[in-house]
Amino acid sequence: MSRLWFFVALWLCMAASFLCLGRSKAAGTAAGAAGLEIQAPGPGEGFLRVPINANPPTLDPTFVVTVVADGIDRRIFNTLVRHSPDESGRSLAIKPDLAESFECSDGGRLYTFRLRPGVKFHTGREVVARDVKWSLERLIFPDGYERLFELDRILGAQEFREAARKWRASLPPGDSVYADWSAAGLGVEGIRAPDKRTVEIELREPFAPFLSLMALTPAAVLPKEEVLRRKSDFGRFPIGTGPFRVAAHEPNSHILLERFDGYFEGPARLKGIFYRVVKENSVALQEYRAGRFDLSPVPMGMLREIKSDPSLSGELSETSGLSTAYLGFNMESGPAAGNVHLRRAMAFAVDREYLCSAILDGAAVPAKGVLPPGIPAYDPELKGQRYDPDAARRELEAAGFPEGKGLPPLRLYYRADGEGRLVCHAIQMQLRRAGIAVDLRPLEWGTFLARTRRGECPIFRLAWVADYPHPHNFLHTLFHSLLAGETNRTRTRDPDIDRLADAALQETDPAKSAELYRAAERRVLELAPWVVLYHGKTNLLIKRYVRGIRGRVTPLDVDTVLPGVDFHKVEMSPDFACAVDR
């Protein structure tokens, strides 16, 4: 008998401590963290302390694949131009960075950049136009950054890659990306450095988003001699031109950046930035509350609680995350392929407000169209897709299934783990109310991606996050018939969309180009290969004493590393001490 009581008591103790843990502000002082605590800069030492959820595999910008690495590299490197908020503060525009001026001529085929004088690498050497040429060629080189495949539009890029591939085959195997092709006489014809401060880039044909590509972190300017000397170690201790440089880098633990006093815009106000790996967002939040971080992500589902907490709600910062979640239809085969009314019926039957408030807890905004807020051609006035049960009923009747009669259950595929799961549960409920029966088919992430790419999923739920903030990256990349079966997973083939997206690409006037993209977006919504669901938001907590981040978080900033924020101007306010005591 006593044994039973012992069990019950033990169980109650466990339940109680579990509850307390969730509430306790001092949670997280586990012994395991103590080792790191010694090295971590304390509050008030002038270091911004930022949690990161994973250790970046490399900081070499040419091979950056994670958001975290992208954000950290933003502090270490500069690009020719950068994305900054425009006058309205809501969309992004291209602003000078390493290039003090840039112009586009020859009907959109030739870009000329004039470099800022006196810019120095962390080693003290001055940046010259040849560095830009070599850095961009490294992206086109066979093992370069494949997400920038659009750089193939540069004159001579493909020829360079072919020649480089042959040349590489003649080398001994190993670190071929650290070999110097320029010494072997190879180079991209369309990238030229006529003098120390001028870079010319010639394209095969006009390509409107080109400057947007040049603002991406992988297009950073690198010192060739350091890359070749350090080889793969360059990924741990990279050398750039940015306001900070790497002082310490311990994989799976932390990265410490310190101020670079020779930065061309003047030394940063922070002494440095301390990134520490914390895998769980909820743990990062606990440590933030305990005063061990100056920034924190908002864990899924915690937004409501944070907003109701007077001490935290004032520290919250919300921004668009440049993403669109959607239900995609296979436009080649399956029940929805030839039936536009069925697709529209489903678009009318989904209550997006409900998804955003009930499941996503306000971490997303309902979508009306394909483009998320923050993308230049985003149209806030767009009518787009909306929840309308009556219209859904009419469309279902037009589809030949009045009130869903005769419609076999549709198979909805999605990733088995992650936020999309509950969203799909809710969509199943909502569609069932409209008379459309849905079978849920969760799949493991890799399998799911492979099967949607092969066109084996009649309906699937996915989200697209912009590679670069340009409408081309949505309306061309996701719907152009040339890319059907690749990034165009719905396999949409529509001459109108193709024509509008192609025309927008040739148009050098941004206003006219935006109009064409909006027309393409309206055509997509009419054809309904997608049921647009919601746009993700970035929610961050930022301590009050940190100045220069709040209100400057841009749509590029999807993580605590804030790639779009200019950290050069961030500082800790002098009333820091009292802020900590609070």
Next chain:
Amino acid sequence: METAGGKDGEGGSSGVPSGKRDSEGTCPMFHGAVAYGEPCAGAAISPSGPGAPSPLAAAWRRLARNRGAVFGMIVICAMSLAAAGAPVLSPHSYWDGVPGCERLGPRPGFWLGTDLLGRDVLSRMMHGARISLAVGAAATVLSLAIGLTVGLAAGYSAVYSRGLLDAALMRLTDTVYAFPGILLAVGIAAIAEKPSPYIVFIALGLSGWPGIARVTRAETMKIAAAEYVLAARSLGVPTSRILLRHILPNALSPVTVMATLAIGGNILGEAALSFLGLGAEDPYPSWGGMLSEARDHFTVYWWMGIFPGMAIVLTVLAFNVVGDGLRDALDVKSGGASY
């Protein structure tokens, strides 16, 4: 005394009593062995004269005196009833939310609250119990099937042949035993491209048998050396019959205890796999999956996680105390007097 026989029959679900009655009826050597006081575990030493309570009835009475075990059995019965009757008894749908009733705390109508989509937590838990109990039991049966086969073959070959089979089987057992069970199960479940309770049951069953095999082998070796087995061999009784009729029934009692404990462990394993998203098929609920869904909202909507968590703890605890009780009840030497 009067109900002993009847109760025996009721208790037959565990498989022990029927097997034992069979062996008593068909193998005269059995009694002989006991009469000589051979230490054959499971063959309860008891006065076997007419009118005296059978060993099983005595075990049952010891079990019924153990309040922890009775509590456990009541919990298991209640959970099983809730699970079996879920389609009829559950107050709401397990997949369809009630509009406007999202995130409600426990209250009349929704006794354990509702989740993010307005689905009744109680109804989902009742349906989840089906998965938990069915997978827990089925995985244990699979483990038993493998473990008993391996254990019997290994133990018998260790005594009556040169033991090559024993060595091979036991090294295999050691190999499987060396893997952390849940890791092995995650590995097996990950091979399947979509989550399914069948995969979980196979994964848990395939990772849970080594313990049973070891205990069965030890029991088999002990019993195989008994004189009634020697006698059966000398009479030319086929090996399969010796294994199934003479050895297996007498080896069952420690295995029964192990199996009862294993059900609890498998329910826990199922919850862990569901928590990792490898369990029930959407939108069918499972306790572990509900816990996983509630994880992000634990400090605010505590009821979404606390109740499925309590159900897991309570059920596993119930199987454990019943297993403990069974051990005490079946172990003659301790006389079941520890309570």
